[in-house]
Amino acid sequence: xxxxxxxxxxxxxxxxxxxxxxxxxxxxxxxxxxxxxxxxxxxxxxxxxxxxxxxxxxxxxxxxxxxxxxxxxxxxxxxxxxxxxxxxxxxxxxxxxxxxxxxxxxxxxxxxxxxxxxxxxxxxxxxxxxxxxxxxxxxxxxxxxxxxxxxxxxxxxxxxxxxxxxxxxxxxx
Numbered sequence: 001x002x003x004x005x006x007x008x009x010x011x012x013x014x015x016x017x018x019x020x021x022x023x024x025x026x027x028x029x030x031x032x033x034x035x036x037x038x039x040x041x042x043x044x045x046x047x048x049x050x051x052x053x054x055x056x057x058x059x060x061x062x063x064x065x066x067x068x069x070x071x072x073x074x075x076x077x078x079x080x081x082x083x084x085x086x087x088x089x090x091x092x093x094x095x096x097x098x099x100x101x102x103x104x105x106x107x108x109x110x111x112x113x114x115x116x117x118x119x120x121x122x123x124x125x126x127x128x129x130x131x132x133x134x135x136x137x138x139x140x141x142x143x144x145x146x147x148x149x150x151x152x153x154x155x156x157x158x159x160x161x162x163x164x165x166x167x168x169x170x171x172x173x
Contacts, residue, residue, distance in 0.1 A: 037151065043095050044147045047088045051107055051140060054083040058111070062118035073119035080115045100150055103143035110136035 057079050066072040085108065092104045114132045122128050148155065 040095060041151060043088075043091045044100075044151070047092055047104055048140075048144065048147075050084050050088040051111065054080065054085055054111055055114070055136070057083065058115050058118060059124060062122075062124050069121055072121075076115050076119045080112070085111070097150055100143065100146045103139065103146050106139040107136065107143050110139050 058076060061072075061075050061079055064072075064075075066075065089104065089108050093101055096104065110132065114129075114136060117128060117132055118124075145155065
């Protein structure tokens with residue numbers, strides 16, 4: 001019996017199976033990378049949306065009249081707690097790379113300072129309020145830049161001013 005054709009067939013089958021397994025493994029790895037990117041995009045979108053909405057809410061609550069300073073503080077702190085910011089922040093801590101986590105944490109603390117300032121009686125548009133919003137705008141711009149880099153998206157061709165847009169028209173954040 002001639003073994004050469006049989007061995008050639010077996011070798012060809014082994015090579016074909018190996019090549020298929022390698023191709024499947026590469027395809028799975030590529031899909032894992034795409035899924036991780038989609039997950040980060042979802043988390044980043046949730047976080048930036050929560051930041052924007054919370055900022056608008058805090059400012060609107062601070063502009064209202066309240067029977068007492070205590071009720072104003074309570075309304076502001078409840079809004080912060082109920083905003084979903086804590087959940088969005090925890091998702092960021094679990095999934096995002098360290099530079100994005102640090103930048104998002106900076107934005108979180110800026111919003112906390114805005115909330116605490118209003119709760120302590122700071123007036124909307126006061127110099128302290130403007131400084132807190134400017135810090136938030138800078139922190140948010142840095143966070144978005146790092147998020148875009150992580151997602152593989154290039155920088156924006158035109159950059160809006162985080163100071164003017166974020167402070168003067170919070171809805172445009």
